[in-house]
Amino acid sequence: MSAPSSVSTLVSAAMLAIGDELLSGRTKDKNIGHLADVLTMSGIDLKEVRIVADEEADIIEALNALRQRYDYVFTSGGIGPTHDDITADAVSAAFGLPCEHNAEAMRLLGEMYQKREMEFTDARKRMARMPRGAQHIVNPVSVAPGFIVENVYVMAGVPQVFQAMLDNVIPTLRTGSKVLSQAVHSPYGEGDIGTPLSAVQKAHPQTSIGSYPKYDGQRFSTEIVVRARDAEALNAATKDVETMLQTIAEQKAALSA
């Protein structure tokens, strides 16, 4: 018998990726997949992702929808020093907070530029702007911090910086019981396995069985993934999937014999 807490602890999250360049195709997003991996490993369920342009009204609307629905919201992009970096303004507006130069961020950035003998330009000072009262997310790559307001974590769009910020955030989050998973490779396409796999899913309601077709240019195969928060339930369903595949193999062998 599994402990009740391992069943009931669900923590949900959403991501809001911000940037015209993601929607024009110029930049292929790398942060969504990384966040998905890291959250899954941490026992946090990523439930929804939205990508919006650098337009304040769009950011505000998406952010307000997501932050009310999920335990955590992670954003990427739009916190740099140029005119099209408007995420700090949009997040401030979404929370009804003033957006202002944060004193500690100004100090951190000022010291860094002084050390590097670079001018602390007005553009660079933009990177110190955040909603009043926001907490910092440390940026070990390029110093300019991300920030946290309530359940919203605002991070950079450059993947190296996003990942470094996320590394600092993850240990501070409330995590749920992890979803365990086992993958079973099926050499058969979904058309061969669909009906019996559906029966396996019905027999194991505590698990979620996903079926992911692959196409190599010639034929389809399938990656079957069994997920559950309970190890016994996971193993029982996985065993039934394997038995199902063996049965199909025997039927095919009998037909071609």
Next chain:
Amino acid sequence: MSAPSSVSTLVSAAMLAIGDELLSGRTKDKNIGHLADVLTMSGIDLKEVRIVADEEADIIEALNALRQRYDYVFTSGGIGPTHDDITADAVSAAFGLPCEHNAEAMRLLGEMYQKREMEFTDARKRMARMPRGAQHIVNPVSVAPGFIVENVYVMAGVPQVFQAMLDNVIPTLRTGSKVLSQAVHSPYGEGDIGTPLSAVQKAHPQTSIGSYPKYDGQRFSTEIVVRARDAEALNAATKDVETMLQTIAEQKAALSA
């Protein structure tokens, strides 16, 4: 002077990517970036992307929000033969239409499986289900069609199939005037160029100037992208960006001389 039609014709689109595997990190989406590229080349503005799980309520809510707001909605995923492929049901429910085996799709699939001496299983028959009255999207890779209901285009999640379906869809779409773009590489980070670039943007309100930081592990550089629907406006702004970069180079040379 540019023709008025080239300024006023805007066609908007959204994408809804459907699948647990995208949110768990197991599959890294490849369709969003491809759709973004193809729509941009076609003069259609991709304005928003959402990724949701294989959960009917989530799909319906996202689809209804997007299809009312944008000219076109493209979906990927969830139209295969297994129990977790519920996109046809969800799209039908979103439109209040019955989801049923489409006669022409049944014929196409039946013929294909007969030719290949494969059983047309109940699972495979699931791939012929679609909302009543839907039009087909031809699938040259694996026959099972996508479908169209009003402004919603439902396509497969397997990238080769998604791309082949999209190739068939694009020539049928109403397209707007294309957004022209020119990229200018800046060897300087955004902190160096932010203030003068903002001035260039203000001087060229008919253009949209994006600034995309790159980090090579040592230093930041910037990709500056000027976008406009009018070629003259594009060239004028691009020239001012280049002049700006030259001025920065001369200032830096003077400082280090």
